[in-house]
Amino acid sequence: MKNKINLIILLIFLIFCFTIFYKGLDNPNIYTPKTNIQRNLPIFKAKDFITNTNIDSAKVFAKDSYYIVNIWASWCIPCRKEHPLLMELNKNQSIKLVGLNYRDNLNNAMKFINEYGNPYTQILIDKDGTLAIEFGAYGVPETFLIDKNKKIIKKFVGPINKKILEEIKLIVK
Amino acid sequence: MKVLKIFLIVFLLFGYSQLKSDEKNYELKNKILKNIRCLICQGQSVYDSESDFASSIKLIVNKKIKEGMSEDEVYKFLREKYGDWVIYDPELNKNTYILWLLPLLLFVAGGAIIKKILIFKK
Numbered sequence: 113m114k115n116k117i118n119l120i121i122l123l124i125f126l127i128f129c130f131t132i133f134y135k136g137l138d139n140p141n142i143y144t145p146k147t148n149i150q151r152n153l154p155i156f157k158a159k160d161f162i163t164n165t166n167i168d169s170a171k172v173f174a175k176d177s178y179y180i181v182n183i184w185a186s187w188c189i190p191c192r193k194e195h196p197l198l199m200e201l202n203k204n205q206s207i208k209l210v211g212l213n214y215r216d217n218l219n220n221a222m223k224f225i226n227e228y229g230n231p232y233t234q235i236l237i238d239k240d241g242t243l244a245i246e247f248g249a250y251g252v253p254e255t256f257l258i259d260k261n262k263k264i265i266k267k268f269v270g271p272i273n274k275k276i277l278e279e280i281k282l283i284v285k
Numbered sequence: 286m287k288v289l290k291i292f293l294i295v296f297l298l299f300g301y302s303q304l305k306s307d308e309k310n311y312e313l314k315n316k317i318l319k320n321i322r323c324l325i326c327q328g329q330s331v332y333d334s335e336s337d338f339a340s341s342i343k344l345i346v347n348k349k350i351k352e353g354m355s356e357d358e359v360y361k362f363l364r365e366k367y368g369d370w371v372i373y374d375p376e377l378n379k380n381t382y383i384l385w386l387l388p389l390l391l392f393v394a395g396g397a398i399i400k401k402i403l404i405f406k407k
Contacts, residue, residue: 118401122398125394129387129391132383132387151365151366215337240340240341240344241337241338241340241341241344242341242344242345242348244341245341245342245345245366246345246366247366248365248366248367250324250325250338251325251337251338
């Protein structure tokens, strides 16, 4: 009888271990960042790309509106691909676009904007990439959606596409 | 002359304490960086990586230490941005109970089995 109980306990334990490891097999071993997030906007000071003056984050996100923070650079090829979609998003009245120029040469960045157009209401300079870290970014391009309560509610890693564009439009509607 | 001597002593003491504090911060920074995972690299810590992501993290950790943040506060800051995965040494919370307790459970169960076998053999 005692042996039977021991055997059952051992069996339950083995099944428990098996389930844990089996479930672990389903998880990808490549890190996949969460896209649905609820995080407060970071508080920061940055330089404005056009005027080269210091500006507070509170001033950048002062309006009662949805905001998009798009991290971009002139050397980033996928950024060129997503740029026309940002230009389209700029036409949406209920959303303001803030650009974060990431580890870039300012002359090249200006050439990029002149060539492809400026979809942003404001562009901030992130010379050493620390501002992008404050947002929780991995690199370029990356896009954050900020709601009216000044919370980051979505993060899109990589270039935005038509599907993401529609998703953003649906949220801000 | 006396004033000059006193000034020199104060100056040297101040310089020494500043040097000591810089050394302490440098050690703390390296300790933290070795415990942060480079999220865009394969199996490298931020300390070992030269990627853009890692160099930005190095700068921000340095900045936070200079601002007076403790080791735990820096980890908390990074965890808020990137989740538990960014730290090599995960803290005990509801998501990591199994991770921490399973080896202990296996150890206890193994010990119990060995004890049982030994008693049975006697």
